[in-house]
Amino acid sequence: MATSRGYLIVGDAQQDPAVRALFDRAVEQVEAGTAVVDAAYPVGVVTDGQKILGSGLLEYRVGVGAGPAETFDADSAWAFVERLRLLIGWNEMDYQLQMWVERRLGAPYFVNRGRDWDQEWVLRPEADTSGVPYSFYDFACRIAIGELKHGPSYASVSANRIFGWVSALGSDLPGRLKKHGSGDLPADLARLQTDDVTITANDAVAVIRIVIRNDSAQVYEVVLDHLVRLVDSTDFPRSYAIEFRGPTKVCLPIKGLPKKGVHQLFAAAARHPELHELIERYARSAMREDAWYENLHDEQCAMPGTFAVFALGMADRRFAPLVRDYLELVDGEHQSLQAKFVEAYIDSHGATPESLAYLVACAGNIQHLRHRSTYPAMMANPDSLGALLALRGTDFAWRAALFALWGRDADSDRGAVSIVAKGPDGLKPLYNQVFDLSGQETT
Numbered sequence: 001m002a003t004s005r006g007y008l009i010v011g012d013a014q015q016d017p018a019v020r021a022l023f024d025r026a027v028e029q030v031e032a033g034t035a036v037v038d039a040a041y042p043v044g045v046v047t048d049g050q051k052i053l054g055s056g057l058l059e060y061r062v063g064v065g066a067g068p069a070e071t072f073d074a075d076s077a078w079a080f081v082e083r084l085r086l087l088i089g090w091n092e093m094d095y096q097l098q099m100w101v102e103r104r105l106g107a108p109y110f111v112n113r114g115r116d117w118d119q120e121w122v123l124r125p126e127a128d129t130s131g132v133p134y135s136f137y138d139f140a141c142r143i144a145i146g147e148l149k150h151g152p153s154y155a156s157v158s159a160n161r162i163f164g165w166v167s168a169l170g171s172d173l174p175g176r177l178k179k180h181g182s183g184d185l186p187a188d189l190a191r192l193q194t195d196d197v198t199i200t201a202n203d204a205v206a207v208i209r210i211v212i213r214n215d216s217a218q219v220y221e222v223v224l225d226h227l228v229r230l231v232d233s234t235d236f237p238r239s240y241a242i243e244f245r246g247p248t249k250v251c252l253p254i255k256g257l258p259k260k261g262v263h264q265l266f267a268a269a270a271r272h273p274e275l276h277e278l279i280e281r282y283a284r285s286a287m288r289e290d291a292w293y294e295n296l297h298d299e300q301c302a303m304p305g306t307f308a309v310f311a312l313g314m315a316d317r318r319f320a321p322l323v324r325d326y327l328e329l330v331d332g333e334h335q336s337l338q339a340k341f342v343e344a345y346i347d348s349h350g351a352t353p354e355s356l357a358y359l360v361a362c363a364g365n366i367q368h369l370r371h372r373s374t375y376p377a378m379m380a381n382p383d384s385l386g387a388l389l390a391l392r393g394t395d396f397a398w399r400a401a402l403f404a405l406w407g408r409d410a411d412s413d414r415g416a417v418s419i420v421a422k423g424p425d426g427l428k429p430l431y432n433q434v435f436d437l438s439g440q441e442t443t
Contacts, residue, residue, distance in 0.1 A: 007042065008051070008052045008053065010053075010060045010063070025048065027060070027061050027080065029047060030080060030087065031080055031083060035087060037087050038051050045088075054088040054093070058093050059096045062077050069131075073135065074138035081142075091151075094150075097143045098147075100143070101143055104136050105165050105166065106165060109123060109127040109132075109169060110123060110127075121164065123169075137166045141204075144163050148203070148237040149203065153290055156206070163177075178202070179202075181205075185203055186234070189226070189230050189233075189234060192222075194222070196216075197222050197223060206239060206240040210245070210261075220275055224269060227242075227286075228278065238291040239304070242265065244264060246265070248268055249264060250271070251267050252266075252310055254310060255340060257310070258300040266310075270315050273316070279308050280322055283305040283308035283322060287309075287325075288303065289331050291303060300337070301337075303331065306330075306338075310341045314341075324361055333367065338362050339362060342355075351388075353390075356387050360388075360391045360397055363401040363403075364393070364394060366400075369401075369403075371407040371408075379406075381427075385430040388434060406419050410435070416437055
């Protein structure tokens with residue numbers, strides 16, 4: 001069974017009965033929870049001393065080894081998927097699962113009338129869907145939900161495509177899932193109803209809907225506790241939407257933030273200091289670099305936990321470590337709301353050690369942090385300059401921070417000399433250290 005690859009793929013099982021028997025034993029071991037994982041790339045499982053590619057074993061279990069279409073068992077196939085996911089991770093499986101949907105439901109029945117980057121899937125006029133078993137729809141929708149739960153933020157595109165295909169083929173399953181969820185969430189987390197609060201969580205569409213009818217700390221505590229348990233103890237999608245309605249409309253003192261319900265929820269909850277630790281628990285549970293609030297887009301896109309962090313950061317210096325962790329984790333290539341928080345914090349507190357720590361962290365993790373004309377005057381004191389010097393780090397973040405504080409002049413030695421020359425005489429040694437101009441003429 002040895003191959004030049006050092007591992008077996010599904011094609012080997014199709015060509016050799018002995019290899020197929022080995023694949024069958026590997027499937028049994030995964031299902032029994034006794035499989036041994038070889039995490040060296042490419043990830044696989046080891047059976048009888050032979051490595052089998054993990055994605056190949058998956059392809060075998062839901063394809064070649066699954067029997068004819070009319071006997072396909074979605075429950076047992078998905079149980080295998082879940083066990084294998086715990087062993088090798090979703091990212092080692094999602095391509096093969098999407099290919100399963102493509103082969104069973106996509107290619108036989110649909111044609112793309114759009115472009116690769118702007119797809120428009122149309123049911124083939126000659127397509128006869130009468131022979132598609134319900135188990136195929138069931139398994140396909142489970143894959144779509146798995147994409148939402150375990151895939152990257154953009155996996156919602158493939159999930160929605162799958163739901164669209166299944167609906168177009170005549171199944172009402174996507175509609176039922178979008179209305180009621182997958183059924184995997186504990187009942188008390190899927191829906192909470194009291195006189196003051198209604199919360200529904202739908203993992204099939206990654207939406208948490210919250211309505212409160214009493215603006216009190218006790219009500220917000222119920223909501224926050226529910227959110228913490230939902231993201232901490234379940235496989236709820238890491239990218240999701242929070243839709244919130246309450247009797248009080250309040251926003252954070254940060255210009256330019258989207259005035260969405262999720263923003264208003266944390267702005268209102270943070271007015272109650274006794275809830276701050278619970279808000280932090282939610283923020284730390286929710287923060288994921290590759291996850292997003294799904295109902296915020298383009299320049300308003302935000303990592304889950306964003307408004308909780310901003311609310312705590314503006315309210316209490318005790319949460320500075322949380323803010324710094326957030327600013328370092330956030331996907332600065334695709335998000336810019338953090339700059340609005342930093343600017344608002346500096347406006348409120350001045351060029352303090354915390355303010356400058358936030359600015360430097362943000363400058364090193366964002367596409368562009370703008371210069372503001374008020375900053376040079378704020379920096380013209382020994383405490384601020386000393387605090388900035390203590391934060392010197394990577395060259396990229398440092399230079400971006402200097403640009404934000406002093407503008408274009410900070411980008412060249414000649415400009416830096418001009419900045420130092422304009423500063424108070426007693427501060428020139430500190431300015432020289434900031435701009436690395438020791439020994440140059442700056443008077």
